[in-house]
Amino acid sequence: MQKLNKKLLSLAKKISREIEKMKIKDEVMRKLIDDQKKQLDVYVVNLDNDRLQLQKDKRTFETVSGEEENSELNMTANFYNFMIMIVFAIISILITLNIMKSDNISNRALIIVFIFTIVGLYFIYNNMGALY
Secondary structure, X not given: OHHXXXXXXXXHHHHHHHHHHOOOOOHHXXXXXXXXXXXXXXXXXXXXXXXXXXXXXXXXXXXXHHHHHHHHHHHHHHHHHHHHHHHHHHHHHHHHHHHHHOOOOOHHXXXXXXXXXXXXXXXXXXXXXXXX
């Protein structure tokens, strides 16, 4: 489309230059040619405006396409973060139920819960910072 637009512009400008070179003695003919030249100039301006609009539309399309791709990636990342948080919550609940079920609480179980809680809080803190 842009190639065709450029070709039409160059042809119109060439015709306009050729009209300028012409020597016409008849007044009626001269007026008709001047009218045609004015129409040709309007056509050239319209073609140039259409070319600029095509370029603008192309940039807009590329921007929208890039934003769509970016939003899809963000949605996928948020889904994975959500799944990790669900797994973390299930494991935390299972560890807590296991500790509550046992009569004596070992130091090893407390350390595991403590480490798991620290890692979970760190993960939640990092994800909340990324969302806002």
